[in-house]
Amino acid sequence: MAKDLVFEIGTEEIPAKFMNRTLEQLKENATRVFLENRIGYDSLETYGTPRRLVLYVKDMAEKQEDLETEVKGPSKKAAYDNDSNPTKALLGFLKGNGLDIKDIYIKELSGAEYIYGKKHLKGMDTKEVLKVLLPSILVSISFPKSMKWGNKSFRFARPVRWLMPIFGDELVEFNKDDIRCSKYTKGHRVLSEGDIEITNASEYFDKMRKAYVIVDQNERREIIKKQCEEIAKEKNGKIIHDDDLLEEIVYLVEYPTALLGSFEEDYLKLPKEVIITPMKEHQRYFPVEDEKGNLMSNFITIRNGDDSYIDIVRQGNEKVLRARLSDAKFFYEEDKKVPLDQCVEKLKSVVFQETLGTIYDKTVNIINNSIYIAQELGLEEKEVEELKRAAYLAKADLVTNMVKEFDELQGIMGREYALVQGESPEVAKAIEEHYMPRNAGDDMPSSLYGAIVGMADRIDTITGCFSIGIQPTGSQDPYALRRQAISIINIILEKKIHLDIKKLVQKAITPFVEKGIIKEEPFKVIDDVIDFFKQRLKNVLLDRNYEYDVIDSVLNVGLTDIEDAMLRVKELSQWKNQVDFLAIASSFNRVSNLASKAETMEIDSILLSEQAEKELFDSYMNVKNIFNEAMDKKEYHDALKALMLMKRPIDNFFDNTMVMVEDQSIRRNRLAMLKTIENMMMRFADLSLIVVNK
Amino acid sequence: MTFQEIILSLQNYWAKQNCIIAQPYDVEKGAGTMSPYTFLKALGPEPWRIAYVEPSRRPADARYGENPNRVYQHHQYQVILKPSPDNVQDLYLGSLMALGIDPKKHDIRFVEDNWEAPTLGAWGLGWEVWLDGMEITQFTYFQQIGGFDCELESAELTYGLERIAMYIQEKDNVFDIEWVDGVTYGDFFKMAEWEHSKYSFELADTKLLFSFFDSYEAEAKRIIEEGLILPAYDYVLKCSHTFNILDARGAISVTERTGFISRVRNLARMVAQAYLKQREAMGYPLLKK
Numbered sequence: 008m009a010k011d012l013v014f015e016i017g018t019e020e021i022p023a024k025f026m027n028r029t030l031e032q033l034k035e036n037a038t039r040v041f042l043e044n045r046i047g048y049d050s051l052e053t054y055g056t057p058r059r060l061v062l063y064v065k066d067m068a069e070k071q072e073d074l075e076t077e078v079k080g081p082s083k084k085a086a087y088d089n090d091s092n093p094t095k096a097l098l099g100f101l102k103g104n105g106l107d108i109k110d111i112y113i114k115e116l117s118g119a120e121y122i123y124g125k126k127h128l129k130g131m132d133t134k135e136v137l138k139v140l141l142p143s144i145l146v147s148i149s150f151p152k153s154m155k156w157g158n159k160s161f162r163f164a165r166p167v168r169w170l171m172p173i174f175g176d177e178l179v180e181f182n183k184d185d186i187r188c189s190k191y192t193k194g195h196r197v198l199s200e201g202d203i204e205i206t207n208a209s210e211y212f213d214k215m216r217k218a219y220v221i222v223d224q225n226e227r228r229e230i231i232k233k234q235c236e237e238i239a240k241e242k243n244g245k246i247i248h249d250d251d252l253l254e255e256i257v258y259l260v261e262y263p264t265a266l267l268g269s270f271e272e273d274y275l276k277l278p279k280e281v282i283i284t285p286m287k288e289h290q291r292y293f294p295v296e297d298e299k300g301n302l303m304s305n306f307i308t309i310r311n312g313d314d315s316y317i318d319i320v321r322q323g324n325e326k327v328l329r330a331r332l333s334d335a336k337f338f339y340e341e342d343k344k345v346p347l348d349q350c351v352e353k354l355k356s357v358v359f360q361e362t363l364g365t366i367y368d369k370t371v372n373i374i375n376n377s378i379y380i381a382q383e384l385g386l387e388e389k390e391v392e393e394l395k396r397a398a399y400l401a402k403a404d405l406v407t408n409m410v411k412e413f414d415e416l417q418g419i420m421g422r423e424y425a426l427v428q429g430e431s432p433e434v435a436k437a438i439e440e441h442y443m444p445r446n447a448g449d450d451m452p453s454s455l456y457g458a459i460v461g462m463a464d465r466i467d468t469i470t471g472c473f474s475i476g477i478q479p480t481g482s483q484d485p486y487a488l489r490r491q492a493i494s495i496i497n498i499i500l501e502k503k504i505h506l507d508i509k510k511l512v513q514k515a516i517t518p519f520v521e522k523g524i525i526k527e528e529p530f531k532v533i534d535d536v537i538d539f540f541k542q543r544l545k546n547v548l549l550d551r552n553y554e555y556d557v558i559d560s561v562l563n564v565g566l567t568d569i570e571d572a573m574l575r576v577k578e579l580s581q582w583k584n585q586v587d588f589l590a591i592a593s594s595f596n597r598v599s600n601l602a603s604k605a606e607t608m609e610i611d612s613i614l615l616s617e618q619a620e621k622e623l624f625d626s627y628m629n630v631k632n633i634f635n636e637a638m639d640k641k642e643y644h645d646a647l648k649a650l651m652l653m654k655r656p657i658d659n660f661f662d663n664t665m666v667m668v669e670d671q672s673i674r675r676n677r678l679a680m681l682k683t684i685e686n687m688m689m690r691f692a693d694l695s696l697i698v699v700n701k
Numbered sequence: 702m703t704f705q706e707i708i709l710s711l712q713n714y715w716a717k718q719n720c721i722i723a724q725p726y727d728v729e730k731g732a733g734t735m736s737p738y739t740f741l742k743a744l745g746p747e748p749w750r751i752a753y754v755e756p757s758r759r760p761a762d763a764r765y766g767e768n769p770n771r772v773y774q775h776h777q778y779q780v781i782l783k784p785s786p787d788n789v790q791d792l793y794l795g796s797l798m799a800l801g802i803d804p805k806k807h808d809i810r811f812v813e814d815n816w817e818a819p820t821l822g823a824w825g826l827g828w829e830v831w832l833d834g835m836e837i838t839q840f841t842y843f844q845q846i847g848g849f850d851c852e853l854e855s856a857e858l859t860y861g862l863e864r865i866a867m868y869i870q871e872k873d874n875v876f877d878i879e880w881v882d883g884v885t886y887g888d889f890f891k892m893a894e895w896e897h898s899k900y901s902f903e904l905a906d907t908k909l910l911f912s913f914f915d916s917y918e919a920e921a922k923r924i925i926e927e928g929l930i931l932p933a934y935d936y937v938l939k940c941s942h943t944f945n946i947l948d949a950r951g952a953i954s955v956t957e958r959t960g961f962i963s964r965v966r967n968l969a970r971m972v973a974q975a976y977l978k979q980r981e982a983m984g985y986p987l988l989k990k
Contacts, residue, residue: 019790020828022813057811152815154826154842156854157784165826166842168787196794197804259810290834308834316806323807323833323868330770330873356954 009049009066010175011208014141015192016060017169023057023258025150025164030055030224036147037062040140045072046133054222056261058196061222062144063211067174071130078104080122083113097122134174138181141172145183159184169193176207194218195261198312219262219313228257234265235307239295242267244303246293247283256291260311267295268325272304274332277339280419281409285331288415292328338408342420343427350403357405360486362524363471366402369464372471372518374398376463379514383506384459397437398460400425404438418442444494451501458498465491466515473536474519476526492543499569500547507567512536541566548573553580560696564689571641578643579692592697594657595688598681599695601666605682606675614676619656619663626656627684638690646691653684704866704880707800708754711778711860714799715752718792720780723753728935729942732757733779733859734818737934740969741976742781743846743855747987749783754862758942760901760949766887766894769874773897774890778860785842785856793830793840793858800869808833816841820941820965822848822973825857837865847973848966900946907952914943914961921968930976937968 021029030053038051041064049066078100080086086097093101093108101108106124114123146161153162161184170188172179178190191202192215199218205211212222221227231253235246256263274282279302286292292306308324310317354367363369377398381391404410404421422439426432433456440457441464443449452458469488472478479488499506512533519525525532541562548558553576561575582588615621630649637646666677688694702710716722726736733739733755742749755777763773782789790811794804811828816839818824827841839859843851863886866878876887921936944961947953953961980986 020811020813024813152826154844154854155851156842157787158853166785166787196790197809259812310808311810312808319806320808320833323835326873327834334770361959 008069009047010069012048012062012064012067012137012174012179013171013205013208013211014062014144014173014179015169015171015211016145016167017171017192018058018060018163018167019165020057021055021060021164021258022152023255026055026224026258027254029060029148029150029164032148033060033062033144037064037144040144040147041067044136044140045074045130046136047072055224055258056220056222056227057258058193058261059220059222060148061211063208067133069133071133071136073130074128076126076128078106078124078126079116080111080124083120083122086122100124134177134179137172137174137179141170141179142181142183145170159186171205173205173208173211195220195312198262221262224257227260227263228253231256231263231265231309234263234309235293238265238267238307239305242295242303242305244295244297244305246307247296249287249293252287252291252293256309259291260309262312264310264312264314264317265307266310266314266317266321266324267305267307268292268321268328269305270325270328270332274336275302275304277332277336278419278423280416281335281339281423282332284413284416285335286328288413289331290324290328292324334412335409338412342407342409342424345407347400347403347421347424347428347430350406351399353406354402360471360475360477362475363519364522366405368518369467369471370399370402372467372515373401373460373463375518376467376511376515377459380459380463380506380511383510384455384504393431393433394437394456394459396430397434397441397456398463400430400434401438401441401460401464444497447490451498455502458502458504462495462498465495466511469539470512470515470532470536471519473532473539474516474525478535478539488539489543492540493547496540496544496547496569500573503570505568505570508540508569509533509537509567537566540569544569544572548576553577554583556696556698557583557692560692560694563693563696564691574641575643575692578647579697582647583697588697590658591651591654592694594654595685595694597661598657598685598688599693601678602682602685605678607679608682608686610679610683611672611676614673616673617664619660620677620680623653623656623660623684624680626653627680627687631687634687635690643691650688650691650694657684702801702866702869703882704862704878704886707862707866707869708778710799711796712752714796715780718750718782720750720752720782723751725753725755728938729758730755730938731759731941731945732818733777734823734857735821735938735941736779737931739779739781739857740821740823740846741930741934741973743783743843743851743857744849744973745977745980745985746852747783747980747985748853749781749855749987752778752780755779758897758945760897760946763894763898763901763949765898766876766891769876772863772875772890773894773901776862778858778862780858780860781855782858783855784853789856790840793838796858797832800865802832802869811840814839819962820944821846821969822966827857832868835864835868837861837868848970849973849977901949905946905950905952907947907950910943910947910950911952914940914947917943918964918968922971925968925971925975928975928979930972930979933968933975934972937965937972940968941965 034051034053041048047068048064051064054061054063080100081096086094088094100122104124104126106126111122111124113120150164153164155162156166167186169192170183170186171190171192172188173190181188190206191204194203194215195218203214203218205214215222221230239245282302283294286294286306290308292308295303295305295307297303306328310320351370354370355365357366359366359369374395377394378391381394386394400421404417404424407420407424409420410417418439418441422435425435425438433454436454437456437460440452440454441460443452443457443461452461468486469491472486472488477486516529516532520529544566545558545562549555557576557579561572561579566572612624615624630652634646634649637649666674668674712722723738726738730736736755738751738753756774757777758774760773762771764771786792797804810831812831814827814829816825816827823846825841825843829836830838830840837860841857843855843857845851863875863878867875870878872878876885876891878886880886880889917936917939921933921940924933924936944965
């Protein structure tokens with residue numbers, strides 16, 4: 008027989024943004040614990056609202072499965088005496104494990120024979136086991152930030168106020184820090200009064216619904232979506248979707264009811280983002296747009312409750328939004344009056360980082376880095392001038408009222424104020440786009456200026472932090488340097504920019520050297536930064552489904568041009584899947600193995616005596632020219648094709664020539680040739696690292 | 702309901718919940734948390750329940766009495782429940798009922814908000830409480846005060862009285878709030894707002910104030926060495942307020958800012974430490990009751 012289990016953890020309002028991960032964790036932990044304890048069931052799900060975490064297990068076995076384990080006893084030698092009677096050691100083993108002498112058998116283990124027995128463990132009643140397992144599941148949940156309250160022995164995101172573990176129709180009674188543990192729960196905070204008794208796990212969801220709690224987050228999500236669509240439609244509009252916002256709202260309400268509010272149309276004259284940001288970030292409202300995608304003077308908010316007195320709730324929310332929009336409008340009008348050049352001056356009193364200086368210092372670095380990149384990319388003088396302007400103004404909006412109030416509007420306000428004050432559209436766009444991508448899923452900058460200023464800004468932060476010893480360690484990455492490096496890489500790959508990253512780092516690091524704030528030798532810091540980029544590039548390429556050995560073989564020969572490394576990885580991946588790569592890789596592997604023993608790379612052709620080594624040398628001289636020319640032109644397909652020509656001569660050489668001969672000069676010469684060949688190959692990749700799996 | 706009636710309702714409500722109804726502490730401060738009735742009493746293992754109005758000065762928020770929502774000095778209603786009772790959220794909702802705000806007719810939410818006061822070395826977890834989308838209360842479970850873990854955790858409720866009054870009286874401008882019939886908030890404070898704004902932004906003698914800060918700091922340190930906690934703490938509060946004026950005046954550069962904050966925090970930590978020691982030496986008198 009099987010019964011359902013419901014375990015509800017009643018809490019005070021848990022932060023919405025923790026919930027998805029918390030419910031996953033609850034599911035993982037419970038699944039693992041039940042597996043370890045041999046409790047079978049049909050299905051296991053977790054649910055949550057702001058005030059409860061729920062574990063629901065369908066058709067859970069009433070008993071643990073029996074356990075049969077093999078136990079190892081004394082060696083056969085020690086188990087029986089000379090008359091084949093059991094010794095004390097054997098009898099002790101039998102007694103200790105509750106075994107009978109007829110249950111045991113002999114097995115061999117590393118050359119000796121041992122006594123073994125099968126031990127049976129009878130499964131206990133699930134209900135009894137749950138009394139231990141459920142409290143352990145409760146305390147196994149961890150949160151990004153947790154608290155202590157009321158002298159409890161464990162931490163939680165917010166106080167736990169009741170526990171309701173019911174197996175079938177029985178309470179699984181246990182005491183955890185005197186928290187109420189009963190068959191009673193609570194409904195919606197306002198719409199339901201008193202405690203609600205759950206007599207049987209199977210009636211849980213229905214009873215909660217009657218108490219104005221929709222326990223299933225997926226159901227709440229669908230209700231919210233449907234209601235939003237319906238009421239937006241009444242106004243001939245639709246909501247502007249935002250999955251993160253929706254997800255947050257799902258966990259802010261137990262019983263959702265959408266309502267539509269409005270504000271004065273006059274505010275629609277403000278930039279769209281200025282209206283949307285306070286709505287979404289501060290109030291958790293959905294903005295509404297018409298069929299043409301124009302913002303409407305409406306919003307939708309989700310009330311935690313039913314529709315009684317909904318007009319009061321609507322008016323309250325409208326009033327709050329009106330105050331916020333009137334603030335925003337005031338800020339916008341005030342900000343517009345202040346020339347951006349004046350804002351840049353103010354950056355002199357905004358600290359970026361204590362040792363690295365102010366945002367103004369950073370701006371100077373961004374300008375210099377931008378100019379450097381522009382020159383590397385061959386931009387024209389006029390373009391460089393425009394780019395310089397964009398770099399100069401990139402951070403100006405940080406001191407505007409609007410950005411101080413809503414920091415997520417950085418860049419966007421810069422664009423708006425730049426346009427209002429007559430900057431060119433290209434400059435305005437670059438100011439906004441230099442922050443892109445803002446996060447993992449965000450768009451790339453569409454303009455080259457935006458891309459360049461963005462790289463210039465990020466490389467300044469990365470080299471600056473590395474210079475003063477702030478490097479990411481483990482989960483610590485206060486300046487999000489990893490994300491910034493990944494952004495640079497993605498911009499380069501998206502825009503197919505060929506840039507010597509090492510030279511860029513050298514350039515970016517100069518202000519810190521000149522100011523004398525660099526903590527180590529510059530070359531050491533540069534190496535660290537390059538290694539850091541290598542690791543990030545490796546992750547980016549792995550994310551794009553390239554194989555790790557291909558990536559390693561390319562990155563191991565050094566990183567200068569990221570786009571170029573990408574092209575070689577791409578090319579090598581194709582070869583790896585096309586031809587019989589095992590043979591080729593192993594040929595180069597043989598070269599590399601011996602090349603490491605070489606002391607010199609000077610080949611004396613007079614010392615070449617055997618046919619196979621002469622052929623290999625000729626082949627090398629021939630391939631070298633084709634290969635290097637292809638490499639110079641970045642024609643990587645041709646370069647690899649040329650390398651492949653050496654496969655047969657290499658194999659021939661190893662089959663017929665002894666490298667490690669007595670004669671020192673001949674040995675030296677042969678090793679030198681192998682080293683030279685390896686060296687050539689290394690311009691492309693370290694092919695010996697390629698792993699060929701079937 | 703007038704502003705005065707709002708205060709009286711809260712006083713009555715929390716008095717019934719066995720809180721001491723205290724009077725505002727007479728040294729300038731930026732928030733009710735800074736009163737020694739909260740800052741010190743939240744430390745250590747002794748239980749404590751108190752409620753009081755706290756006029757809170759924030760020079761940087763001063764607007765010459767011209768902004769409908771921001772003022773130099775606003776009023777907080779501060780409640781400390783230590784230890785936090787299991788039904789603390791219900792007690793809070795009960796206080797809204799006492800103000801005539803029926804949760805059934807509104808949308809009341811507890812939205813995550815974590816509180817931190819760097820000058821006090823204090824932080825806690827909790828929510829801002831929303832009434833139909835408007836933040837009306839800060840609700841915090843203290844975790845650390847003066848850099849010390851809270852042995853017995855308190856719940857702190859901080860009501861923004863002006864916000865609540867504007868909501869109840871349906872006013873769009875703080876100065877239109879009726880304090881009592883016939884006297885508005887503006888009648889009472891508008892001139893004070895203008896004068897304090899003028900002083901904080903234009904007239905404050907920064908050189909003098911910097912020297913005040915140094916002197917207050919030195920005096921706080923000297924007194925704490927003598928084992929006197931409250932007189933020393935008064936000077937910590939004075940340091941903090943002096944810093945706030947200098948900050949509003951624009952006299953403190955961003956680089957110096959962190960330094961000043963850590964100087965105040967350092968003093969707060971010393972006082973907290975001395976207080977903990979003193980209570981221990983006294984045998985925690987409030988525990989025995």
